[in-house]
Amino acid sequence: MIPDVTDPVIHDVPNDKGLTDQLLRPLWKFTGRWWILIGITGAGTVWMVICIAYLFRTGVGVWGNNIPVAWAFAITSFVWWIGIGHAGTFISAIMLLLEQKWRTSINRFAEAMTLFAVVCAAMFPVLHLGRPWFAYWLAPYPATMSVWPNFKSALAWDMAAVATYGIISLTFWYLGLLPDLAAARDSSTGVKRKVYGVFALGWRGAGRHWRHYKIGYILLAGLATPLVISVHSIVSLDFSIAQLPGWHSTIFPPYFVAGAIFSGFAMVITLLVPCRALFELENVVTLRHLDNLAKMVLVTGWVVIYAYVLEQFLAWYGADVFEFQLYFRDRLFGPYGFWFVLMLVCNVLVPQLYWIHGVRRNPWALFFTSVLVNVGMWLERFIIIVASLSRSHLPSSWADYSPTWVDLSILFGSVCFFLFMFLLFLRLVPFIPITELKELRAEIRPKTA
Amino acid sequence: MSRAERHLLLEFPTSESMLEAIANLRAAGFNQLETYTPWPVSGIDEALNLPKSPVPRIVLFAGLAGAIIAYLIQWWTNAIDFPLIVGNRPAHAAPAFILITFETTVLFAGLASLLAVLALSGLPKLWHPVFEAEGFESASVDAFWIEVKLQGEPLNEKRIREIVAPSGVTKIVEMMRNEE
Numbered sequence: 001m002i003p004d005v006t007d008p009v010i011h012d013v014p015n016d017k018g019l020t021d022q023l024l025r026p027l028w029k030f031t032g033r034w035w036i037l038i039g040i041t042g043a044g045t046v047w048m049v050i051c052i053a054y055l056f057r058t059g060v061g062v063w064g065n066n067i068p069v070a071w072a073f074a075i076t077s078f079v080w081w082i083g084i085g086h087a088g089t090f091i092s093a094i095m096l097l098l099e100q101k102w103r104t105s106i107n108r109f110a111e112a113m114t115l116f117a118v119v120c121a122a123m124f125p126v127l128h129l130g131r132p133w134f135a136y137w138l139a140p141y142p143a144t145m146s147v148w149p150n151f152k153s154a155l156a157w158d159m160a161a162v163a164t165y166g167i168i169s170l171t172f173w174y175l176g177l178l179p180d181l182a183a184a185r186d187s188s189t190g191v192k193r194k195v196y197g198v199f200a201l202g203w204r205g206a207g208r209h210w211r212h213y214k215i216g217y218i219l220l221a222g223l224a225t226p227l228v229i230s231v232h233s234i235v236s237l238d239f240s241i242a243q244l245p246g247w248h249s250t251i252f253p254p255y256f257v258a259g260a261i262f263s264g265f266a267m268v269i270t271l272l273v274p275c276r277a278l279f280e281l282e283n284v285v286t287l288r289h290l291d292n293l294a295k296m297v298l299v300t301g302w303v304v305i306y307a308y309v310l311e312q313f314l315a316w317y318g319a320d321v322f323e324f325q326l327y328f329r330d331r332l333f334g335p336y337g338f339w340f341v342l343m344l345v346c347n348v349l350v351p352q353l354y355w356i357h358g359v360r361r362n363p364w365a366l367f368f369t370s371v372l373v374n375v376g377m378w379l380e381r382f383i384i385i386v387a388s389l390s391r392s393h394l395p396s397s398w399a400d401y402s403p404t405w406v407d408l409s410i411l412f413g414s415v416c417f418f419l420f421m422f423l424l425f426l427r428l429v430p431f432i433p434i435t436e437l438k439e440l441r442a443e444i445r446p447k448t449a
Numbered sequence: 450m451s452r453a454e455r456h457l458l459l460e461f462p463t464s465e466s467m468l469e470a471i472a473n474l475r476a477a478g479f480n481q482l483e484t485y486t487p488w489p490v491s492g493i494d495e496a497l498n499l500p501k502s503p504v505p506r507i508v509l510f511a512g513l514a515g516a517i518i519a520y521l522i523q524w525w526t527n528a529i530d531f532p533l534i535v536g537n538r539p540a541h542a543a544p545a546f547i548l549i550t551f552e553t554t555v556l557f558a559g560l561a562s563l564l565a566v567l568a569l570s571g572l573p574k575l576w577h578p579v580f581e582a583e584g585f586e587s588a589s590v591d592a593f594w595i596e597v598k599l600q601g602e603p604l605n606e607k608r609i610r611e612i613v614a615p616s617g618v619t620k621i622v623e624m625m626r627n628e629e
Contacts, residue, residue: 015591016487016590016591017590017591020590020591140522140523140526146530146531147531148526148527148530148531148533149526150527150533150535151523151526151527151545151546151549152527152533152535152538152542152545156549157548157549160519160548160549160552160553161548161552163552163556164552164553164555164556164559167556167559167560168555168556168559168560171559171560171562171563172559174563175562175563175566179487179488179589182589183487183589183590185589186585186586186587186588186589186590187586187590197575198575201567201572201573201574201575202572202573202574202575202576202577203572203589204485204577204579204580204588204589205485205486205487205488205588205589206483206484206485206570207483207484207485207486207493207494207497207499208483208497208499208570209570209572210486210489210490210493211493211494211499211502212502212504212565212566212569212570213489213566213570214489215502215504215505216502216504216508216562216563216565216566217566219504219505219508219558219562220559220562220563223508223512223555223558223559223562224555224559226551226555227555230548230551230552230555234548234552237548435487435488436488438487438488438591439488439489442464442488
């Protein structure tokens with residue numbers, strides 16, 4: 001049997017024309033299944049918008065949040081979504097710099113996932129503001145009230161981090177897309193040709209264009225790389241600058257970054273397996289891609305496990321009675337004990353299946369396990385936020401939290417909204433980087449005279 | 450005042466044959482060349498003798514500008530114009546300001562790399578004479594094109610055809626282009 005690492009990253013590609021035609025096909029041909037999916041996710045999105053309108057009309061009281069659990073579903077979902085985005089940037093930027101050729105096929109896919117995850121993430125803190133129509137107060141504009149944002153506040157940091165992350169992800173994604181939009185323009189006629197032509201900005205692949213393009217793209221990858229680390233580090237500071245037991249910890253930044261990449265890789269698998277089947281892409285998204293992604297989930301999963309162990313250890317070794325009680329009594333035996341155990345099952349036990357070669361190479365086994373990892377990572381943030389807030393230093397202020405139907409609807413709706421945007425992306429732009437694959441094909445093709 | 454010039458567009462099936470044709474054309478004294486390729490062919494910069502791209506320098510300055518602007522805004526608004534003293538922390542709190550400074554550095558540098566690539570490439574420019582050439586659509590799919598400016602005597606066209614023929618040129622199209 002051929003060892004995994006030497007499996008071809010693309011196969012059965014006759015020539016560049018065939019490859020271009022295959023990868024552009026989803027843009028021209030509409031399938032019935034796609035319409036069904038867009039209908040379902042579109043309906044979920046509409047429901048989310050209705051719930052948000054109700055929230056704006058009535059106020060955050062429609063959520064289950066209250067003192068002491070002032071942050072609940074909104075911030076959990078914010079951290080979860082932004083974390084999912086990180087694997088996209090990891091694949092598109094860090095793996096580009098590390099010259100991991102296998103990433104090429106899944107690069108744009110993962111980047112688009114980042115983009116839409118950031119959109120979903122950015123929504124939640126704004127919904128949580130109470131008066132979301134004043135969200136622009138976070139920007140340092142010359143206001144007539146002559147007050148400025150407080151830049152020592154985590155809210156201002158989050159705004160800078162998420163806005164930068166969203167804009168840079170879009171920039172990187174668009175620059176990578178440009179030559180493929182030109183290919184879509186040149187392979188179409190009529191209105192589509194005009195629309196793709198406008199978005200291709202007149203790209204014609206001139207030698208003088210590529211010269212700037214190549215270096216610009218690498219620089220953007222280099223700039224996006226520290227964002228993988230910095231954005232979730234800043235998000236983790238929202239917690240660790242507080243004094244609450246369960247939050248006040250210096251391991252939060254690396255712990256959050258590892259968790260983010262862990263959940264993001266799982267989400268890439270969750271999205272990739274159905275798409276690969278739906279659009280018949282087994283020749284460019286091979287079992288080797290899925291195998292490698294599963295290995296990344298396993299590696300980052302172990303970093304997360306290390307953080308879990310260390311958290312418990314420090315709670316014991318730190319000899320702080322509140323920390324000790326939170327970690328050794330409330331987490332396991334408190335009101336959220338069931339969810340804590342479920343989180344451990346999803347994040348600690350499930351990824352261990354990826355040690356098995358047959359699981360890593362079975363797309364649908366990967367699909368179901370990766371969904372469980374995502375559930376586990378959502379629960380992890382829920383435990384960090386809600387279980388900690390409900391048991392602060394002062395026992396008289398302890399109170400439990402339970403979500404309302406609006407909480408659940410907006411979380412569910414955000415998943416639909418994410419999938420809705422993703423489905424549109426699959427049909428409107430080439431979601432496998434055609435140009436990069438052709439370049440890769442030329443590199444790995446045996447040289448003929 | 451612009452003046453239309455005749456150019457020839459030559460299509461090749463592979464990047465190797467295109468590079469070979471470029472070398473032969475340059476050796477024969479045709480230096481006003483441009484290529485159109487579906488992906489960045491390595492060795493093209495050397496073949497066309499293109500200077501180094503100024504994009505990295507632009508990105509560096511944009512990044513530095515982002516860092517300086519972000520830090521100055523935070524310092525001036527929070528420490529000078531309206532000092533916010535919360536929890537007896539210093540009004541000028543460098544560690545707290547570093548986070549936004551870093552993010553803004555990346556933001557400015559990243560936007561600058563996109564804008565610099567576009568501006569230096571003269572894009573957006575939705576129409577270009579090469580798009581009128583017959584069969585030029587293949588330049589973004591699977592073919593490699595060279596554009597040669599016809600200089601001097603009318604005989605040159607014949608010479609170019611002779612030079613590129615052994616490299617396996619698959620199509621030759623004439624194009625009128627205004628001098629910029």
